[in-house]
Structure formats: structure tokens, C-alpha cells
Amino acid sequence: TRILLTGGSGFIAAHTLDVLLKRGHSVVTTVRTQEKADKIKADNKSAVDSGQLSFAIVPDIAQEGAFDEAVVSDPPFEAVLHTASPFHFNVTDVQKDLLDPAVIGTTGILKSIKKSAPSVKRVVITSSFAAIVNPGKGNWPGHVYSEEDWNPITHEEALESPQAGYRASKTFAEKAAWEFLDKEKPNFTIATINPPLVFGPIIHALDSLENLNTSNQRILAAAQGKWKDEIAATGVHLWVDVRDVAEAHVAAAEKEAAANKRFFTLAGHFSNKEIGQIVKKHFPQFKDLPAESTPGGDYPEGGIKNYFSFNNERSVQILGLRYKTFEESIVDTVKSFQAKGL
Numbered sequence: 001t002r003i004l005l006t007g008g009s010g011f012i013a014a015h016t017l018d019v020l021l022k023r024g025h026s027v028v029t030t031v032r033t034q035e036k037a038d039k040i041k042a043d044n045k046s047a048v049d050s051g052q053l054s055f056a057i058v059p060d061i062a063q064e065g066a067f068d069e070a071v072v073s074d075p076p077f078e079a080v081l082h083t084a085s086p087f088h089f090n091v092t093d094v095q096k097d098l099l100d101p102a103v104i105g106t107t108g109i110l111k112s113i114k115k116s117a118p119s120v121k122r123v124v125i126t127s128s129f130a131a132i133v134n135p136g137k138g139n140w141p142g143h144v145y146s147e148e149d150w151n152p153i154t155h156e157e158a159l160e161s162p163q164a165g166y167r168a169s170k171t172f173a174e175k176a177a178w179e180f181l182d183k184e185k186p187n188f189t190i191a192t193i194n195p196p197l198v199f200g201p202i203i204h205a206l207d208s209l210e211n212l213n214t215s216n217q218r219i220l221a222a223a224q225g226k227w228k229d230e231i232a233a234t235g236v237h238l239w240v241d242v243r244d245v246a247e248a249h250v251a252a253a254e255k256e257a258a259a260n261k262r263f264f265t266l267a268g269h270f271s272n273k274e275i276g277q278i279v280k281k282h283f284p285q286f287k288d289l290p291a292e293s294t295p296g297g298d299y300p301e302g303g304i305k306n307y308f309s310f311n312n313e314r315s316v317q318i319l320g321l322r323y324k325t326f327e328e329s330i331v332d333t334v335k336s337f338q339a340k341g342l
């Protein structure tokens with residue numbers, strides 16, 4: 001199948017590209033600059049040489065019409081995977097730096113497809129648990145989060161902090177996609193992938209571990225000895241491996257039954273304390289690792305039973321996911337840091 005993948009330079013997109021190429025799809029991926037395209041080329045030389053992989057430059061997804069040219073190809077696209085969206089908290093203007101690229105990026109690509117790429121049958125959008133969780137409910141013991149849940153965040157609340165801004169950017173972008181489907185009745189169906197914290201090996205071009213993607217930063221902190229005296233608070237105790245998230249994107253593009261569904265893709269609960277324990281078990285040579293007695297990073301008082309639960313059955317049944325274990329994910333992630341000079 002001929003597929004357009006946006007944001008090819010990203011952590012999740014690099015794994016998604018990997019799965020697409022292994023499954024024999026023909027891929028065009030968008031990146032912001034030629035320099036970023038060149039780095040992906042170097043990592044995927046044979047696919048580029050054979051013509052299986054090529055590139056389109058889209059400098060800023062927040063611009064109206066940004067994807068007008070990228071969605072047009074010969075042979076024409078049958079599916080689009082839209083992963084590009086800002087995920088970092090280093091922002092001065094929540095509207096401009098987070099909400100606009102997320103929302104305009106999503107509605108923009110859907111408009112461009114409707115207008116200029118009538119052959120597209122499926123659009124898979126990377127959403128997030130951020131669009132599912134209701135932060136006001138806190139640990140919500142007894143609640144089972146599923147595709148039925150929506151984050152009720154308002155525009156006003158979005159502007160309160162970069163963290164709220166990020167969660168709102170994912171919520172508003174996904175809502176805008178479902179609204180587009182409702183109002184515009186395009187030729188294509190959509191599917192959204194809604195992972196919580198994504199961990200796993202880095203395979204995308206990264207100049208320095210200082211520029212590590214947001215969700216893996218806590219594993220690096222543990223491995224670098226930053227949790228010696230106190231383990232950082234976990235925040236959301238739900239995780240998934242990036243290779244399973246990549247598989248989910250590709251399966252959602254391939255499978256008829258994924259049409260017009262959200263997919264809450266996650267492996268299970270975790271705590272930062274457990275990250276520290278796994279790093280210590282497998283990499284005892286690292287300095288300043290947390291001890292059993294080091295405070296912080298644990299589940300709420302009383303353990304997992306005092307924390308919300310989840311239902312990931314749809315992702316198993318329809319997408320066929322078989323989730324990796326936490327230990328494997330953390331060990332492979334740290335090994336990938338070692339390959340980058342840790």
C-alpha cells in the first residue's frame with residue numbers, strides 16, 4: 001500500500017516507518033527540513049535506493065494548507081498516518097507552540113486529503129491517553145479507563161501550564177478530527193491511537209541524549225544517577241512500548257475493522273521506582289542508582305488497587321497487539337542510550 005507518514009523524524013514515527021517498510025508498504029514521509037530527510041535516508045539506505053521510501057518537506061504543520069502538496073503523489077496514497085505534533089514542555093506560548101500545530105496540523109491534513117487525495121481510504125491519527133484521562137479525578141480508584149472516556153479540559157484550562165497545554169493539544173486535535181468526519185463526510189475513515197507514556201529504544205537520528213524525546217527522559221534520568229537521593233514522582237502510572245505503538249499504527253491502517261475507532265493502546269501499570277529497580281538489576285555498573293530504601297516514585301498509598309485501571313481489549317482484538325513486558329522495554333531503552341554514548 002502507498003502510505004504517507006507525517007513527522008518522520010520523531011521517536012514513534014521512526015519505529016512506525018520501520019514496521020511499514022518491513023511489511024512492504026511504499027512510504028513517503030514528511031519532515032521539516034532537507035537535513036532531517038538526509039538523516040532518515042542514511043538510516044534506511046536500501047529502502048531509499050529501491051524507491052520504497054521518499055520524502056516531502058513540510059516546514060510547519062500549523063500553516064493552513066501545509067500538506068496540500070505532500071498529500072499528492074504518483075502512485076496515489078491509500079492511507080495516511082499523522083504522527084507529527086509537538087510533545088515537549090519547553091514552550092512560552094501554549095496557543096502558538098502546542099495548540100495550533102496539533103489542531104491545525106490535524107484539521108489541515110484532513111482538509112488537504114479531502115480536497116486533493118480522493119484515493120485515501122484510511123487516516124490514522126496519533127492521539128494520546130492525554131485525550132482520555134480526566135486529571136480532575138486524580139487516582140480515581142475503581143475507574144476503568146477505556147476508549148469511552150474523554151478529557152474534559154477547556155481552552156481556558158489549557159493555557160494554565162505547558163503540561164495542561166499539551167494534554168489539551170491532543171484532546172482538541174482528536175476532537176477536531178472526529179468533528180471533521182461528522183461534518184465533512186469525507187471518502188476516508190479514521191482511526192486514532194491513544195497511548196499513555198511511550199518507552200522504548202531510540203532508533204531515530206539524535207545528535208545528543210540531551211535532545212531525547214520527552215517520554216524516555218525519566219529512564220535516562222534513572223540511568224544517569226539523578227534519582228540517587230529521591231526518585232521523581234511517576235505522574236501517570238500507565239505505559240506502552242514504542243514498538244507496540246508502531247505496530248498499532250500500521251495495523252490500524254491495514255485492517256478494515258479499525259475504521260472509525262479509537263484505540264487505547266497500553267501494556268499496563270508502572271512506577272518510576274520499578275524503572276530504578278530494573279536499571280539496577282541489569283546495569284549494576286551504573287553509578288548512583290536508587291536503593292530499595294530511596295524515597296519517591298512509588299504507587300499511591302495502598303498500591304495499584306488505589307489507582308485507576310484500564311481496558312485495552314479493543315487493541316488486542318482488532319489490532320492484534322501482543323504487548324511487550326516492562327522489563328524488556330526498559331532494558332532495550334537503556335541499551336539504546338548506551339549506543340548513543342551513555
Ligand code: NDP
Nearest residue numbers: 007009010011012060061084085086101128197198213215
Ligand atoms: P517526538 O518529539 O520525537 O516527535 C514529534 C514529531 O512531531 C517530530 O517529528 C517533530 O518534528 C514533529 N513536529 C512537532 N511540531 C511540529 C511542527 N510545528 N511542524 C512540523 N512537525 C512538527 O515525540 P513522539 O515521537 O513521542 O511523538 C509523536 C506523536 O506521539 C505525537 O503526536 C505525540 O503527541 C504522540 N504521543 C506520544 C507519547 C509518548 O509518550 N511519546 C504518548 C502519547 C502520544 P521535529 O523532529 O522536526 O521537531
